[in-house]
Amino acid sequence: MNPVAESLDRFRKRVRWLNAWRGLAIGVCVGAALASGWACLDWARIWYTNWRGLGLLACLGGIAGLVAGLLRRVPDEALARSIDVRARLKDRVKTAVEVRPSTTVFDRPQSEDARRALESVVPESIYPVRLSRWHIAALALMVLAASIFLLGNSPVVHGPKTPSERAELKVAGQKVERVAAPVAEAAQKAQAPTGTKLASDLTRFAQELENGRLNREEALRKANDLAKQAEQEAKDRADTAQQRAQQAETALSKYQAKLAEDSGLKPEDLEKTNLTPDQEAALDQAMRDSGISAPAPQLSSEQLKNMGLTRTAERLSQMTPNEREKLRQAAAVRQAAIQKEIDRIDKLPPAERKAAEQERARLQQQLRDAQKLGEALKLTDEQMKALRELMQMPEMKQLQELLAKMRQKSQQMAQEGKAPTKEDLEELKKQIEELTQAMKDPKAREEIRKALEDALKQMQSGKMSLDAMQAMMTSLGMIPSSQQGQSGSSDDEGAYGKTDDDSFANTGRVNKSQHEMETKGQTSPVGVRGQWRNDKGEEWSVSVKAPTQVGNRSSVPYQKVLPTYRKAAEKAMSGGKIPKDQEKRVKEYFESLSGGK
Amino acid sequence: MSAFDAQDTARWFRECFEAVRTQVAQVIVGQNDVVEGVLVCLAANGHVLLEGMPGLGKTLLVRTLAESVGLGFSRIQFTPDMMPADVTGTNVLASSPTGDRVFEFRRGPVFANMILADEINRATPKTQSALLEAMQERSVTVGGTKHTLAEPFLVMATQNPIEQEGTYPLPEAQLDRFFFKLLVPYPSKADLFEVVERTTGSASAEPQVVASSDDVLRMRQTVRDVPISRDVLDFALSIVVATHPEGEGSSAFAKRYARYGSSPRGAQAIVTAGKVYALLDGRFNVAREDVKKAAVAALRHRVILNFEAEADGVTADQLVHESVKAAEIGKADPIGV
Structure with a gap:
């Protein structure tokens, strides 16, 4: 190896660090340029960011540049030439690097000369750390990005919002942001694109609030839209949860049928117990005739259905062998009696026989029912025992109950927008684990467990959406904080969005019998501080002052309907439904309409 | 050759060069760049064209240089009526020891180690081209016989930029054969003082021989390495x-x-x-x-x-x-x- 090439190592090391230093600046330049672009998008309300995002971009650019600089190759020849230029070594090093030893007589002395010259040079002296144009550009671009971001978020740019309103919305934004994260997580777990979109919208909404990009009116309107979206998302999750529960039920039924078959109960045997109401009546009659009291039902019709069993099967399994024998004998006696009567009719003269034809048909039907009952009673004692054991398996019952509970919770969520509590979900989860563990068939266990867990996941996701909606509305003062955690309860019906008797809070829409309609003209939100109707503390309500014509112009003179509305208002005031502070305002309103009369 | 030998060679080269320069400097006042340029040509095995006004010491420089290195020197003063044979030499009829009449080649002034081609642009192109072969091929051909010139061989031509009337500017091909073209400037006042003092007094400086033709050849080889x-x-x-x-x-x-x-x-x-x-x-x-x-x-x-x-x-x-x-x-x- 060329001895000069070895001497270049310390210079190469220095150059690498300087490359890294310059790469850092270039990287920061790129990062800061991107950050500037992002800040512009932020200003234009297309893609929001924050200080952390901008800083991260610049830092990532810087780190990438630094690493690229460090890893950049420093060729010997370029380095040698550079040293020659910087240290004024008159091409000694470059020649020494290039020329192969022992080519001419001067090669070795030349190499030695170059090495000596290199030894006298300190890398730091010819490669000092300097601020280059890149560094200045990096600083300038960072300042530019920060300026754009600051300007874009300046209150001056975004209209005349009061500092208190900004502060209030900022706090609301922080709260919304906090609830958006779990929604996104839950949506990701449930693999729900709509949930992901909702989480994304919530995050964006939170950023808009935090950045002061929305005034109260816009915020409320947007919150309303998001609430609907969340509600829909929760319903979708609940529907999916129900479907999963249904799948679990189907799997459970199959499992039970298999258990029954394993116990010697073939499907055709169980089919024998599937009696019509007349046949059931015949059984009742037979029981009464034999002096057997009817046993109390152990399982609900739903449970029996899910297990593929009948009420008759349950009743028969609860009887003793003697009782069943008695029933069999009674059934045989009854069959013989009916047959005897049919024979008697058959032996009548043709004219009489024709008259008794109807009676004969009835008797034949009774005979068929009795025969069917007889078939059901032919099930062996062993089969009855197996049937009894199957019905009395505790985990089956519990699983049935669990499924019913999950279905009920899903229905509540889908129909009433009521989310299960965290405790409910945890209990369900625990039960799923315990009950599926008790199942012996691994395939069925896995199938049921998976379906149940999926259903639970969907419910959790739906709950997240509802919770997010609740938190969002609460943070914006659209429902009182005292009702937090009561989403879906009957009390908070209409606490947000459209209600039967309230206008949309500051949304630019006015309710009319559940049908929202766009107001015509500019709405003017007015915040009114008052008392929540349930006397649970002070609350902000926001009314919308808009032109009176909503939808089509009414053909009924308002004087005709005014008394009705006035009466309704008076009733509401006397019933304490209108905050006391606002009663005067309501009165004045009606007085203004009726000219003070 | 070891590294130490190479260093010694390089040192010897410098010392030799400086020694010749010192000798020239004893005679030629100032004109350091020109002197160095001429010596570079000597070491690099190239011919040199000196251009300057008359009386600036061009001829003296060349002669002093030749004396310093102990080489054969000849001066050719180019004139319009000069023939190529006046440069290269010619075959003359002579008597052999046996009394026969034979053609004998009489060498021209080009047969020297150092040639001063004074006012080369005054000769006709035909004569100038006679020098061309000598400069490039280091040989001359007369009467169909090729005569190799002695090494080292160096042509130092001079021309002055005035008196262009009746001159024949050197063709591009011939100019290209000169290694360097050096412009001889007027001396500074201090140098002129020295020149006048030296040349008008009784004392005259004689350069010593400090190098040989072998040294010159060795210098040329050293340069190539x-x-x-x-x-x-x-x-x-x-x-x-x-x-x-x-x-x-x-x-x-x-x-x-x-x-x-x-x-x-x-x-x-x-x-x-x-x-x-x-x-x-x-x-x-x-x-x-x-x-x-x-x-x-x-x-x-x-x-x-x-x-x-x-x-x-x-x-x-x-x-x-x-x-x-x-x-x-x-x-x-x-x-x-």
Whole structure:
């Protein structure tokens, strides 16, 4: 190896660090340029960011540049030439690097000369750390990005919002942001694109609030839209949860049928117990005739259905062998009696026989029912025992109950927008684990467990959406904080969005019998501080002052309907439904309409 | 040869060079660049063309140099009526020892180690071309017989830029055979003082022989061994290419003012002279500075300017300087940190 090439190592090391230093600046330049672009998008309300995002971009650019600089190759020849230029070594090093030893007589002395010259040079002296144009550009671009971001978020740019309103919305934004994260997580777990979109919208909404990009009116309107979206998302999750529960039920039924078959109960045997109401009546009659009291039902019709069993099967399994024998004998006696009567009719003269034809048909039907009952009673004692054991398996019952509970919770969520509590979900989860563990068939266990867990996941996701909606509305003062955690309860019906008797809070829409309609003209939100109707503390309500014509112009003179509305208002005031502070305002309103009369 | 031997050789080269220079300096006052240029040509095995006003010591310089190195010297004063045979020599009828009449070749003045071709532009092209073969081939052919010249062989031609009436400017092909063209300037007042004092007094300085023809030949071999990096070589070639009026690498200045650029001999001259300068500087490699130093003297007579250049008063030296500048573009520090 060329001895000069070895001497270049310390210079190469220095150059690498300087490359890294310059790469850092270039990287920061790129990062800061991107950050500037992002800040512009932020200003234009297309893609929001924050200080952390901008800083991260610049830092990532810087780190990438630094690493690229460090890893950049420093060729010997370029380095040698550079040293020659910087240290004024008159091409000694470059020649020494290039020329192969022992080519001419001067090669070795030349190499030695170059090495000596290199030894006298300190890398730091010819490669000092300097601020280059890149560094200045990096600083300038960072300042530019920060300026754009600051300007874009300046209150001056975004209209005349009061500092208190900004502060209030900022706090609301922080709260919304906090609830958006779990929604996104839950949506990701449930693999729900709509949930992901909702989480994304919530995050964006939170950023808009935090950045002061929305005034109260816009915020409320947007919150309303998001609430609907969340509600829909929760319903979708609940529907999916129900479907999963249904799948679990189907799997459970199959499992039970298999258990029954394993116990010697073939499907055709169980089919024998599937009696019509007349046949059931015949059984009742037979029981009464034999002096057997009817046993109390152990399982609900739903449970029996899910297990593929009948009420008759349950009743028969609860009887003793003697009782069943008695029933069999009674059934045989009854069959013989009916047959005897049919024979008697058959032996009548043709004219009489024709008259008794109807009676004969009835008797034949009774005979068929009795025969069917007889078939059901032919099930062996062993089969009855197996049937009894199957019905009395505790985990089956519990699983049935669990499924019913999950279905009920899903229905509540889908129909009433009521989310299960965290405790409910945890209990369900625990039960799923315990009950599926008790199942012996691994395939069925896995199938049921998976379906149940999926259903639970969907419910959790739906709950997240509802919770997010609740938190969002609460943070914006659209429902009182005292009702937090009561989403879906009957009390908070209409606490947000459209209600039967309230206008949309500051949304630019006015309710009319559940049908929202766009107001015509500019709405003017007015915040009114008052008392929540349930006397649970002070609350902000926001009314919308808009032109009176909503939808089509009414053909009924308002004087005709005014008394009705006035009466309704008076009733509401006397019933304490209108905050006391606002009663005067309501009165004045009606007085203004009726000219003070 | 070991590293120490090589260093000794380099040191000897410098000492030898300096010794000759010192001897010349005893006779020639000032004109350091010219003296150095002539010595470079001697060491680089190239002929030199000296251009300057009459009386500036051109002839004295050459003669002193020849005396210092102990080489055979002859002077040819070129005139319009001079014939080629006056330069190369001719066959004359002579009596042999047996009394027969035979043609005998009588050597001309070109048969010396150092030739001073004084006012070479006064001779006709025919006579000038007689010198051409001697300069390039180091031999002359007379009467069908080739006569090899002794080594070292160095032609030092002079011409003056005035009195152009009745002169025959050297053709491009012949100019190209000169390694360097050196311009002999007027001496400074201090130098002139010295010149007058030396030449009008009774004392006269006689140069001593400090080197031999073998030394000169060894010097020439030593020069050839100096290494040059590809970068520096590329730089030298870029300068040459930049003098071309067309083609890749030609400079804007050359495109405008050059009629013909330098031949490859120009590049050879630059590199070889650069090697001499490197040794003189105590280095074992050629640097860009050496190339730049040699460029003007090596190229000024090899570029032919066009009419526009003459009209604008542009000189060949300017063109070479601009070519050097053009070649330097983009050859800065490759590691811009």
